[in-house]
Structure formats: structure tokens, C-alpha cells
Amino acid sequence: MPDVQSTVLEFVNKLRKRKIEGSQATAKCTAELLRSVISQQRVPHANQASALIDAVKAVGEQLVAANPVELAVGNVVRRVLHIIREEDLSLATAAMAGLDLLDASDDEEDGNSKGVGYSPMSAAVVAAAARSTLRPPSLQTLLEGTPESAAVPYTSSSGADSESKTADKSSITRKLKHDVIEGVNHLILEISGCHDQIAEQAIEHIHQNEVILTLGSSRTVLEFLCAAKEKKRSFRVFVAEGAPRYQGHLLAKELVARGLQTTVITDSAVFAMISRVNMVIIGAHAVMANGGVIGPVGVNMAALAAKKHAVPFVVLAGSHKLCPLYPHNPEVLLNELRSPSELLDFGEFSDCLDFGTGSGSPLLQVVNPSFDYVPPNLVSLFITDTGGHNPSYMYRLIADYYSADDLVM
């Protein structure tokens, strides 16, 4: 598969050079790449699921290593792994049910020689045990554990029936791959449709004559505000300009083009204006498992200001931004330092800056982080494509979207 290998490399390079921006675009590209990886992957007869998982994991590791700060990549890889596991499980369960019938009919013929290697447990029990491996561990399963006998038929489920009916085999193989690709397609649709899903809820949150503050530029926020406008709500938007990249200017331009009352303020004026604001709405770069948010730099300041004045702080995030990891030291580990040229012109300050040529350290240093971490206690509400959620509820969504085995890649 040289072509897949080269597309992977191309994508890795793009990620490494930060050519792709925005978590939605990255997520979508990742999902599309993984789809082609899966469709090109040749699968053996036995254990096709694990072959697919290995292939996806191998590519996923490269992608994550290329840009560890863009958490959406890892999220999508984990989602795809989860899809493979789920599809394999549903096929295995179906196969087990069929096998169980066969087993029962065999029993009647040759008396009590049940020893085909299967425990006397029903298919339902096995399926339940296998299903529990997909779920994160819980108190319920603490004592139960996975019965060893159940684990064996589960892993060899696709291998076992190949002995008896090879003809069916290839169709099952194709079925798994087909189902997985179907699932990934669904995921891609979900990622590209998340703006609309989130925007649909705008009318419930934005009311007549309200003042909304936002910071940085997010397409989700833009669509959200416009959706409320389309429903004939009239309100005013304050846009913090988002230095040093001034993406707020672009957002303001777009908002005005769509006919919204817009005011541009400097980032430093957020605290001064917050008492006039009814709600702060921002787009997230990533949402962590504890409900903390990684957003454009300056967001923590806005969140603190909102807290001080008891203004609701609402975060919009598509489900591909949900990251199953807990942040430790997020200000440093999940941040990216960008070029000083965004702050200072090279010409004017070239005397003070030392570009690695002179001796000794330069007197002038420039730090230009791109992200901020907002702790969960400052967030009032998350709006995702599945509805509004409390920060403390994030772990629940994560349990739905990811398998426990994939959390550490």
C-alpha cells in the first residue's frame, strides 16, 4: 500500500508544519485518512478486528506525535478504534447467536459431548462479558471480572467458525470492514455537521436585547450567533480582538456582513465591559475529561472576569473536541508557543533580539502562547452537538464515545 503510506506521510508533514489549522478541519482530515487506511488494509481471516486496530493505532501514533497539541487528532483516532471494536463486537454477538443454535442442535445428536471448547454459558452472557470490556471499568464489574472462559470465544470468534464454513468467511470479513467504513463515514458526517447541530440550540440560549461577549474567532460561535439572528432575535455582540493574531477582527467583519450589531473591544477591555454583558460564548480548542477547556489565549482572563460578575460562561464544542485525558500542567504541556513576529516587527526590534548568532542571551524575550486553560469551575455550560452539559458531566460523554483500552495510546 505505497499510496496510503505516502498520504499518511504527507498528512504527518502538514501536521508537523502546522499547515492545517482548526480542530474541525484536522479532525475531518484525520477521519478521512483513517478511512482510506482501513479500506486499503488487507485483513487476515482470523482476528480481523485486531489487524485493523493495529493498523489504525500505528498510523494514529504517527499523527499524534506529529502535533501533540492538536488533541482532535488523538480523539478521532480513538473514536475510529472504538467504532472498530463496536462493530466487531456486534458481529461477534451475531455469530455467537448463530453458533449457539448450532451448538444446541449438536447437543441433541451426540448426547452430552458439549466440549467444543465453549463454556456452558449462554451467548448472552458471553456477549455481556465482551461488552463490558468496551466499557470503562466500574464498581459493578469489580468483583465480577471477565470470566476467562468468555474471553476465549470472544477473541477467536471469527477464527472458530472459519473452520466450519470458509465460504461465509470472506463475506464476514468484508462485512466487518464495510461496517467499520460505514461507521467512519458517519463520524465524518458528524464532524462536518456539528456546527449546525450546535447552532440549532442557539435560540434557547440567546434572548432578546442581550449582550454577548466572545473572544477569538470560532466558526462554531459564528454559526451559533447567526442562527439566533436568523430566528429574529436582536442582540449585540462584543468581540474581543484576540491579540496578537487579531482573529476577532475577522469575526467582527463576518458578523457585520451577516447583519449583527457588533462592537470590537481590546482584550484588555474585557473586564471593563463584562458588567454590561449577559453571556460569554466562546469556542473551544479542546475539552478535557475533567471539564476544563483549552481555548484561545486570553480566555482564562475572560472566564475569571465572567465569574467575578456572575456572567454565564458558555463553551461551544463539537464532540470531536472531547478529549478523554485529564490535564496535568496544561498551561505548559498543552500549549504552543508561536513566532515572535506576531508581536513584534523584525525590523524594529532586530537590535534587541538575538537570533542565535550573537553571544550571550538576548535582553528581550518574546513569549507568544497560543492557548489558555480554563479550569472547570469557571465554565457554566458546555453546548455540544448532543445538547447542553455541565462540566462535571463530560466524563459521561467520554465513556460513550471512547473505549477504555484506547485512552492511553
Added chain:
Amino acid sequence: MWIRSADWLEQAQAAVRRYPEKDSPVSSRPFAVIEEFNNWRQQPDLAEAVAAIRALAAVIRASEATTMMELEIELKKASDTLKAWDTTSISLTAGCDLFMRYVTRTSALEFEDFNSAKFRVLGRAEKFGEISNKARKIIAMLSQDFIFDGCTILVHGFSRVVFEILKTAAQNKKLFRVLCTEGRPDKTGVLLAKELAKLDVPLKLLIDSAVAYCMDEVDMVFVGADGVVESGGLVNMMGTYQIAIVAHSMNKPVYVAAESYKFARLYPLDQKTLEPALRPIDFGVSVPPKVEVERSARDYTPPQFLTLLFTDLGVLTPSVVSDELIQLYS
């Protein structure tokens, strides 16, 4: 269909018949449970919940029950006596409840006959010590990400899990410093310091009242747990609450290390809701007879002061605890 119901009726009658006449041997049984429990508790590395579950397993082994229902009734009695024997121990209660719930959920139907179900329950109970040890290892592994080089960790009291975490970190060649509180009145902090000193971890001992004074050099607080309650709050050795308040006010994370079998179905509303576990306190000088002495051995820390829980179920926010408990007991 008819045959089955007749069968069931017979068994039920047998069970009813059995109980009144068994009353006299039953009266000696509660003794046996507690003795068994105390036997297990002698082992130094065994948690209380594990001892409780092992004691209940002994009840199953000695039981002459022939149906799951009978077994459940017998176990219920035994676990009630165990719980009544020490009402203040949260992990004992939680361990008994967890095991009872497990037995109820393991229906004989799934295993086709009573004996195999019984053996399975017994097998799991006997493995519980292993499960508990494994839980400690998992927790130690999960917490490693949070201990960064050069950090200072404040610990309070002696907790086997916290010790395991610090031991693993030391073995992973992490560079960190530990501040141990003294842990009055039984000096459990000194005990922890002794153990840590053997691992060559840089240490500082402080008296319990020096916590606020030292908090500015601390990067994170690690505490163990007697029990984690349904609100996500924590019941632990006296002094945990004030440490958590100080840490919270100075924006330092408070991490709780607790095995998931310590999750208990309690919902304390304030400090005094729980039955206090009293303990003698030696002040070193004689206390005048009319002076009251606060002898409670533990306090309750509400969830808003806790940052994360490290459990064998993963790294959790306090709000997950109620979810897990509801899932198990609904």
C-alpha cells in the same frame, strides 16, 4: 411449567422449615464471622474491606444452604452482624455492601446450578485480596503522570495507596519532595515518613498545625481515604478537611487516592452527620476533669475542595462517585 413451580414451592417450604430449628446454631455464628474478620485483619497488608469480604466468604463455605435465596439470607445476617460490630468503619460497611450486591446479582440461573454459582462467588471473594492489591498498583500507575520532576507533595496520615504511589514514583526515578504531617494523635505521618526515608525520598516532617505555613512550597496534596461518599466527598483522618481548605484557598490541587471498594452509600451533610469514630487522645499533660475533649478520629471533606480522585476505575472527578454507586445499587 407446573413441575418447576412445584419444585420451587418445595424448596421454599424447606427453607422456611429450616430456619426456626436452626436458630440455636445461628446464635453462635455471628461470633464466628467476627472472629474470622479479626483473623484476617491481623494481616498487615490487608485492607479492612478485604478482610470483611474474606470473612463473608468463610460464611459461604461453612453454609449448608441449598438455594441462592437461603445463602443470601445467611450472608445478610452475617454482614449485618459484621457491620453492627463496628458501625464507624466505612470501608467495612462498603465492603460488605459491595459483596452482598455481587452475590445478589449473581443469579444461579446464569450458572444453571447452585453449586457452580456458589463456587464462583467463593472464587471471586478469595481473589478479592488480589483485586485490592492490583487496584493499588493501578492507582499508582495512573498517578505517575501527575507527579512531575521537582514537585513538592504534601501527604497527611498513613495511607497504603498513597505510599504505593510515592514508592512507584521513587522507583521511576522521579525527583520530588514530600512533606509529611505528623498525624496526631497516633503519629501515622511519622510512620509514613519512616517508610519513605527507606526509599531515599527527600522528606520534611511538620506538625499538623504547620500546614498553612508550608502550603506555599507545596505543588499538590495527596490523601488517602477511609471512605469516599456519594457526594464525591471524602471521609478521612482528622485534619484532611482543614488541609483541603487551605490547599483550595491557595489554588493547590488536592488528589485523593482510593480503591473503588471504598465508595460508600453515605451522604453526609456536615461534619457531625456521620457517627464519630472515637479515639483516645493523649495531650501529654493532665486535662482538667470538666474540660471536654474532641476525640473524633476523622472528618468529612466536601467534594468542592477535591480536585481529582485516583481510583482503580481510572482518574475521576468527584461527581463520578455518585454515578458509579447509582449504577451498582439501582
